[in-house]
Amino acid sequence: xxxxxxxxxxxxxxxxxxxxxxxxxxxxxxxxxxxxxxxxxxxxxxxxxxxxxxxxxxxxxxxxxxxxxxxxxxxxxxxxxxxxxxxxxxxxxxxxxxxxxxxxxxxxxxxxxxxxxxxxxxxxxxxxxxxxxxxxxxxxxxxxxxxxxxxxxxxxxxxxxxxxxxxxxxxxxxxxxxxxxxxxxxxxxxxxxxxxxxxxxxxxxxxxxxxxxxxxxxxxxxxxxxxxxxxxxxxxxxxxxxxxxxxxxxxxxxxxxxxxxxxxxxxxxxxxxxxxxxxxxxxxxxxxxxxxxxxxxxxxxxxxx
Amino acid sequence: xxxxxxxxxxxxxxxxxxxxxxxxxxxxxxxxxxxxxxxxxxxxxxxxxxxxxxxxxxxxxxxxxxxxxxxxxxxxxxxxxxxxxxxxxxxxxxxxxxxxxxxxxxxxxxxxxxxxxxxxxxxxxxxxxxxxxxxxxxxxxxxxxxxxxxxxxxxxxxxxxxxxxxxxxxxxxxxxxxxxxxxxxxxxxxxxxxxxxxxxxxxxxxxxxxxxxxxxxxxxxxxxxxxxxxxxxxxxxxxxxxxxxxxxxxxxxxxxxxxxxxxxxxxxxxxxxxxxxxxxxxxxxxxxxxxxxxxxxxxxxxxxxxxxxxxxxxxxxxxxxxxxxxxxxxxxxxxxxxxxxxxxxxxxxxxxxxxxxxxxxxxxxxxxxx
Numbered sequence: 001x002x003x004x005x006x007x008x009x010x011x012x013x014x015x016x017x018x019x020x021x022x023x024x025x026x027x028x029x030x031x032x033x034x035x036x037x038x039x040x041x042x043x044x045x046x047x048x049x050x051x052x053x054x055x056x057x058x059x060x061x062x063x064x065x066x067x068x069x070x071x072x073x074x075x076x077x078x079x080x081x082x083x084x085x086x087x088x089x090x091x092x093x094x095x096x097x098x099x100x101x102x103x104x105x106x107x108x109x110x111x112x113x114x115x116x117x118x119x120x121x122x123x124x125x126x127x128x129x130x131x132x133x134x135x136x137x138x139x140x141x142x143x144x145x146x147x148x149x150x151x152x153x154x155x156x157x158x159x160x161x162x163x164x165x166x167x168x169x170x171x172x173x174x175x176x177x178x179x180x181x182x183x184x185x186x187x188x189x190x191x192x193x194x195x196x197x198x199x200x201x202x203x204x205x206x207x208x209x210x211x212x213x214x215x216x217x218x219x220x221x222x223x224x225x226x227x228x229x230x231x232x233x234x235x236x237x238x239x240x241x242x243x244x245x246x247x248x249x250x251x252x253x254x255x256x257x258x259x260x261x262x263x264x265x266x267x268x269x270x271x272x273x274x275x276x277x278x279x280x281x282x283x284x285x286x287x288x289x290x291x292x293x294x295x296x297x298x299x300x301x302x303x304x305x
Numbered sequence: 306x307x308x309x310x311x312x313x314x315x316x317x318x319x320x321x322x323x324x325x326x327x328x329x330x331x332x333x334x335x336x337x338x339x340x341x342x343x344x345x346x347x348x349x350x351x352x353x354x355x356x357x358x359x360x361x362x363x364x365x366x367x368x369x370x371x372x373x374x375x376x377x378x379x380x381x382x383x384x385x386x387x388x389x390x391x392x393x394x395x396x397x398x399x400x401x402x403x404x405x406x407x408x409x410x411x412x413x414x415x416x417x418x419x420x421x422x423x424x425x426x427x428x429x430x431x432x433x434x435x436x437x438x439x440x441x442x443x444x445x446x447x448x449x450x451x452x453x454x455x456x457x458x459x460x461x462x463x464x465x466x467x468x469x470x471x472x473x474x475x476x477x478x479x480x481x482x483x484x485x486x487x488x489x490x491x492x493x494x495x496x497x498x499x500x501x502x503x504x505x506x507x508x509x510x511x512x513x514x515x516x517x518x519x520x521x522x523x524x525x526x527x528x529x530x531x532x533x534x535x536x537x538x539x540x541x542x543x544x545x546x547x548x549x550x551x552x553x554x555x556x557x558x559x560x561x562x563x564x565x566x567x568x569x570x571x572x573x574x575x576x577x578x579x580x581x582x583x584x585x586x587x588x589x590x591x592x593x594x595x596x597x598x599x600x601x602x603x604x605x606x607x608x609x610x611x612x613x614x615x616x617x618x619x620x621x622x623x624x625x626x627x628x629x630x631x632x633x634x635x636x637x638x639x640x641x642x643x644x645x646x647x648x649x650x651x652x653x654x655x656x657x658x659x660x661x662x663x664x665x666x667x668x669x670x671x672x673x674x675x
Contacts, residue, residue: 197383197389200376201356201377201455202455203377203406
């Protein structure tokens with residue numbers, strides 16, 4: 001719409017078009033709304049974003065630096081906090097590669113082959129998304145807990161699962177397990193088996209076809225899935241909370257540590273650790289946007305979901 | 306390398322894609338598999354390549370049964386319909402791929418692979434494009450790269466699936482001639498799939514016409530065009546007109562009029578007459594034995610005029626070609642007799658002025674089970 005149309009006071013709604021003089025302003029594109037409607041819609045969206053997203057994020061940083069940068073650094077330097085950071089990195093370092101391998105294998109199987117139970121497997125992959133994280137954690141408590149066969153047997157062999165690092169890793173793997181697979185399945189289905197057929201018709205073995213042809217074709221989608229998987233693995237609270245036991249310095253991950261610090265009224269420390277998680281989120285967001293912008297057509301999430 | 310397909314049947318989930326197909330391809334031949342979509346031509350090609358496994362029957366490469374060999378072991382060059390070039394590899398890497406993935410002992414050194422790639426690029430007339438990526442090439446160029454890639458592994462047989470399907474008409478004609486040249490230079494046994502009869506007739510030594518999972522006819526362009534052995538082939542290759550007729554004592558009848566055409570070997574009963582619209586002889590002076598009808602529609606097609614005639618009481622329409630200067634107009638009566646024609650009885654018997662040659666061929670096919 002032209003400038004004069006904007007400056008003229010327009011009543012709300014569709015009547016605006018009919019009141020306008022015989023100018024360009026009288027024409028309204030079928031898919032566009034009047035200025036007023038646009039302003040209201042955009043306003044609501046911005047207000048909501050500011051309240052729900054921006055404000056909390058700003059608050060995290062403000063609270064963390066309330067007593068100055070010195071206090072902030074001191075809070076981060078605390079041994080228990082450092083242990084929580086180390087543990088979170090360790091868990092992600094184990095869980096993400098596991099899910100990467102599993103995700104690629106599952107997507108490869110589902111996208112490139114026909115077999116019985118394929119639909120079931122596809123549904124199963126989504127299970128962690130539909131189950132509450134607390135239940136995911138509880139499943140492991142029931143499985144490896146003292147009351148059931150597996151728990152005592154493992155204990156007698158000196159293997160601790162619950163309230164130890166293995167339990168946290170297992171719970172994290174379970175919760176983050178759909179990210180890579182879900183990203184790759186539509187992508188690989190879309191690409192079909194043509195390139196692989198070409199490769200094997202040229203004499204390549206299955207492994208060579210995968211390594212030289214399939215993997216390069218999915219690399220950006222894979223990176224995207226890994227990124228989301230990593231963000232979730234580091235930020236997971238519910239499932240990990242159930243299996244970890246909250247032993248400070250031993251089985252506390254960053255999100256759990258934030259909760260403990262907060263409950264102890266140690267706000268600066270709680271928010272300081274939170275800034276790390278928030279920074280992780282922001283970095284993920286930037287990388288994700290870059291990937292989507294640069295390789296959008298090779299990432300299923302932007303095209304299909 | 307001779308390729309022999311013996312009594313091959315292929316079903317996809319009980320749906321028959323090929324029903325008992327046999328075909329002998331001679332070494333060095335250029336063969337076209339021609340048919341409408343769903344006729345099984347691509348399935349047959351993929352069976353030769355080993356990308357599909359036959360439900361029954363065998364595929365022989367020379368004297369060797371290749372049915373249970375994997376795709377890799379068959380050493381065929383396959384050019385896919387959409388080329389399936391590897392996006393993240395340069396043109397040179399694409400072409401060299403088949404050599405690079407060979408097991409250690411038979412793998413040429415990388416300098417040799419590079420040399421071979423650029424040699425093949427010369428052959429397909431794309432010299433100097435080694436460093437390009439597939440998405441920097443035109444459709445015709447990609448097609449050439451795909452062919453070069455397939456040739457790089459020195460295949461026993463070259464198989465092409467709708468090689469020119471995705472290209473525009475101009476490029477298509479050019480590549481067609483060029484493929485023929487490549488074939489004549491390299492001498493590979495080549496099989497290509499197409500639904501374009503012009504392409505098949507122009508390019509191939511022999512054309513295999515397929516329909517509904519069966520081979521209808523195998524022959525040179527002349528054979529399948531001049532002596533089609535089934536109504537399907539008549540209808541599918543070139544243009545044709547058909548007319549329901551009756552055979553009585555070796556004579557063709559249209560209701561109560563004789564057509565002046567004799568088909569001695571065809572048993573009495575209902576049959577269908579097929580002829581080419583352009584292959585007719587106009588009869589001007591009286592009609593002792595001819596097909597006569599009134600002009601129902603007329604249109605100009607390039608250098609000739611096409612008219613639709615309504616024949617007989619049930620106004621069956623046939624199309625024939627008239628010279629431009631012919632005065633025929635709406636409602637005019639035109640009488641003609643086809644020069645070359647065939648009649649197919651309901652029992653499957655075939656008759657026509659060129660029958661002898663065609664019939665022998667037909668029996669031959671029947672014996673081999675096609």
